[in-house]
Amino acid sequence: MQANIRHQVSPYLVFFIIYNSQVGVGILSFQRTIAAKAGYDAWIGVLAAGCFVQAFIWVMYKLLGKTNGDIIDVHTTIFGNVLGKFLSFFIMIYYWLASVSVLIGFIEIIQVWMFPTMPAWILSTLILISVYYCVSGGFRVIVGMSFLSFIFPQILLIVLFIFPLKIAHFSNLLPIMNHSFMDMADSIKSSMYSIAGTEALLMFYPFIRDPKASKKFAHLGVLFTTILYTISAIVSFTFFSENQLKTTIWPELSLTKTVTLSFLERFEYLYISMYLIIISVLISLFLWCSSRGLKKIFNRKQKYTLLLLCLLSIILCHFNGSFKDILNKFIIQMNLWIFYGYIPILLLVLTFLIRGKQND
Amino acid sequence: MINRSAFCLFLILLLSGCSFLPTNIVNEIDMSQGVGYDLAEKKNIKGTIVFPIFKRDKTSSTEVRTAIGKSSKEIRSILNNETRYPLVSGQLRVALYSKKIANKGITDFVDTLHRDPAIGSLVQLAIVDGGANELFKMKKYKNENVSIHVRELLEQNMKMGLLPQTNLQSFLFQLFQIGQDPYLPLIKNENGNIRITGMAIFKDDQYVTSIPMKDFFIFKALVDKNRTGLRQFILEHRDKIVLETLYSNAKYKVKIVHGKPEFTINLKMKTRLHEFAPSEKQRKAFDKKRYQKQVEQELEINAINIVNQFKEHKVDPLGLGAKYKEHYRGFNEKQWKMYYPNVKVTVNADVEILQTGTID
Known part of the structure; x- marks a missing residue:
């Protein structure tokens, strides 16, 4: 059930989509959450979490390769039409909620760092208008945007690590492996959420021209983001002392407070503005997944499902404060259970089902 | 087409009308x-x-x-x-x-x-x-x-x-x-x-x-790396020399003896001679080896003096506790605070006079 070749993208572009699906607001604040229990050993947890994601990519490719379609096709082959669509509906809700959580996180950053008086609905409307425009151009436009966001802001933002590294205290990382296994497991669990996002592959798989050839690019994409997250963790661990990091909400943004150029006193404003590109591509990707899924489930035009999701997102963005924490907790649990528990089981079921049919 | 241009116009109006931006x-x-x-x-x-x-x-x-x-x-x-x-x-x-x-x-x-x-x-x-x-x-x-x-x-x-x-x-x-x-x-x-x-x-x-x-020179050498600075030394027979640091690096070694930490600070310094006034009012060639030794001794005494001052006031600007924590897994802050006033610190200075200026 491959998509029309006109809508497909080249296999190597999967690298950029996978990279972009993983990098969001999480990278600005994950350093603190992973260090909460495992202290400054937490960067090892990020590497370990990267290995899990690699395995997950392998599982997804196996699963989708069997039906050559997206997750909805997999569900309908196993569970039939009604139950299959019902289960897919939950995954679409997950995609949507994930995009909302990214949006709320970024709006909070804009409000704290740039415009404290700006109401959330204006910001969410502005971002979602550009997102709507991007998504209505189709999947190829989103891929183009994610390629762009990799080339322009991301590479530049990595170069900025030079400034904090000049005053880094590398001895902060010592002694290595000073925490118990349970603390390390906790850091793996919290970094899993930060580098989550590859599950978008479950929806865009039919849009890859030669899926088999794209597999290595997907793995490379995950490798790149794992290294990016690890470097980012190490840079903030060496820059802040441990108790200082625990007081900092967005370590990566506080790092850029040390950047001063002769023509620009404060760099964070530029940093956050450039980050908007990365964030809006991520939101576009998830909203595309969700709206396309709902389109297939309810047989409505994608335009309408997308519009509905955008409007609901604007409403949800208005609930600040405790709602955000509840939403995040909910999404972390959902992500863990659906994609690291349910999907591998689905692969097993599908394998036996196909074997059974061949034996008949 | 009209739809799109209307959309563009809407965007232009919206963005230019953002007068709620402070x-x-x-x-x-x-x-x-x-x-x-x-x-x-x-x-x-x-x-x-x-x-x-x-x-x-x-x-x-x-x-x-x-x-x-x-x-x-x-x-x-x-x-x-x-x-x-x-x-x-x-x-x-x-x-x-x-x-x-x-x-x-x-x-x-x-x-x-x-x-x-x-x-x-x-x-x-x-x-x-x-x-x-x-x-x-x-x-x-x-x-x-x-x-x-x-x-x-x-x-x-x-x-x-x-x-x-x-x-x-x-x-x-x-x-x-x-x-x-x-x-x-x-x-x-x-x-x-x-x-x-x-x-x-x-x-x-x-x-x-x-x-x-007068203690700045040694203090800076102990806490900072590769910094420049001038210091005058009055040595035996009231020989006066002034040295400028070209490179300095202090390495802290921690040894646990009978459960208590002992510190050795290896101070490596490369310097340049700026002024030389021997006590005999006669011009003579600069004897590098002899003066290096004397400068080393003077620096060691100076370092021990300021460390003793810190211990007396129970303050630790050199971060000895942090270094102890890096090397000893069973670090306990309360215990360290008890040890600190009586902790043994030895300083080994290694001063090399690389250049004597344009004359010898």
Whole structure:
């Protein structure tokens, strides 16, 4: 059930989509959450979490390769039409909620760092208008945007690590492996959420021209983001002392407070503005997944499902404060259970089902 | 097509109509560039704010305003009542605290600098021997910007002189680091000049003791890497030599003896001879080996002296506790605080005089 070749993208572009699906607001604040229990050993947890994601990519490719379609096709082959669509509906809700959580996180950053008086609905409307425009151009436009966001802001933002590294205290990382296994497991669990996002592959798989050839690019994409997250963790661990990091909400943004150029006193404003590109591509990707899924489930035009999701997102963005924490907790649990528990089981079921049919 | 252009028009209107964005025009705000805090009566604080005033066709002048209040932001809002334009803090360059207020602890004041996203982490902090208010109001600096003067005084001394590198970030790092206490430069109004007179050493956030100018050379060598600075040595037979550091590196080794830590500081230094005045008033060739030995001995004694001073006051600006923590997995902060006053520290200096200038 491959998509029309006109809508497909080249296999190597999967690298950029996978990279972009993983990098969001999480990278600005994950350093603190992973260090909460495992202290400054937490960067090892990020590497370990990267290995899990690699395995997950392998599982997804196996699963989708069997039906050559997206997750909805997999569900309908196993569970039939009604139950299959019902289960897919939950995954679409997950995609949507994930995009909302990214949006709320970024709006909070804009409000704290740039415009404290700006109401959330204006910001969410502005971002979602550009997102709507991007998504209505189709999947190829989103891929183009994610390629762009990799080339322009991301590479530049990595170069900025030079400034904090000049005053880094590398001895902060010592002694290595000073925490118990349970603390390390906790850091793996919290970094899993930060580098989550590859599950978008479950929806865009039919849009890859030669899926088999794209597999290595997907793995490379995950490798790149794992290294990016690890470097980012190490840079903030060496820059802040441990108790200082625990007081900092967005370590990566506080790092850029040390950047001063002769023509620009404060760099964070530029940093956050450039980050908007990365964030809006991520939101576009998830909203595309969700709206396309709902389109297939309810047989409505994608335009309408997308519009509905955008409007609901604007409403949800208005609930600040405790709602955000509840939403995040909910999404972390959902992500863990659906994609690291349910999907591998689905692969097993599908394998036996196909074997059974061949034996008949 | 019409649809799309209507959409574009809508976007243009929306974006240009964003008049709810707060705008700050540079000559319609008062940018506070320096703040100073003194102790006032009845547990109040006397705050001083320095800001420049830009006028058309005239050189800019600076204003120094003072108010008394309970917190730094209250002082700002009191001062706001008497300024023509709103006071903003994004351009803050230097924050001064009087010795008396530092005796009580300066966390409360540093907290607001740390919390405000508009303030960079390269703000210079310094302790004033005397009043911060009087220092800002000095007659000599009436026509130039006194806060810029203080900042540049400190920065050039950190870059080229003997002052160890400090700023808001380093202060916070040391404050939060387990097993380290912060230090800040101590400045004073001496006969109508602003001078750096010493280094203020803190116990947590409270000023405890200071080290004089003559110990700067060894202190900087112990806490900073690869910095330049001049020091005069008066050796045997009253031979005078002046050395400039080209490279210095202090390595801290920790050994656990009978459950207690022992420290060895290996100080490696490459220097250049700047002045040589032997006691016999006769010109003679410089005997590198002999003088290197004597300089090493003098430096070792000097280092031990300041370490003993730190131990006496139970302050740890060298971060010996942090180094102990890096090397010993069973680190316990309470136990370390008990050990610290009697901890054994040995210093091995290795000074090499690389160049003797254009003559030998």
